[in-house]
Amino acid sequence: QKEVEQNSGPLSVPEGAIASLNCTYSDRGSQSFFWYRQYSGKSPELIMSIYSNGDKEDGRFTAQLNKASQYVSLLIRDSQPSDSATYLCAPKVHDYKLSFGAGTTVTVRA
């Protein structure tokens, strides 16, 4: 079992729609969770962090965490073509390391 599982996609959504990205993780000890966005050929960029169960909203992004189910998700509302990228789910594991999923590629169609 992989430490972090994400659907690789591509996830194609029309402009203005909601993109829903899912992530499951295996380390029950993880307490901090991060979502990074990576454009092709670029390095990852932090977009959201979440530490408590429930929802956390930041602009058009909403992260959801359910530690009992070992599940974290990211919603992108009003998707824009500039949101087209690969989204990496990264729970913090021991020694401050992050465990990265393979990423979900999102394509927003204009």
Added chain:
Amino acid sequence: GAVVSQHPSRVICKSGTSVKIECRSLDFQATTMFWYRQFPKKSLMLMATSNEGSKATYEQGVEKDKFLINHASLTLSTLTVTSAHPEDSSFYICSARAGTGVMGNQPQHFGDGTRLSIL
């Protein structure tokens, strides 16, 4: 805030050359820095964890004599790829995090990466 600078952004060199990559935290003190490599369409693979003033901790399968890491100050870590060969060609990315804080929640902030091509 939380800007990480990585230099150079691209290197093309001959086989057998050693290449040094610098990673600097510009506006915060980085207790810990991390070095990753990424192959096309693959996820990030952690190579090593670097703490200021101590030896780096390498992940399993990463040759420490091949990938030399020095974390000389709270704002600078370097990765040297020694005697590089074509199979070392990859995208190398550093990240840095500040302090420990409550439950160590500080995220990692990434540099822009270095694309290394060995001919």
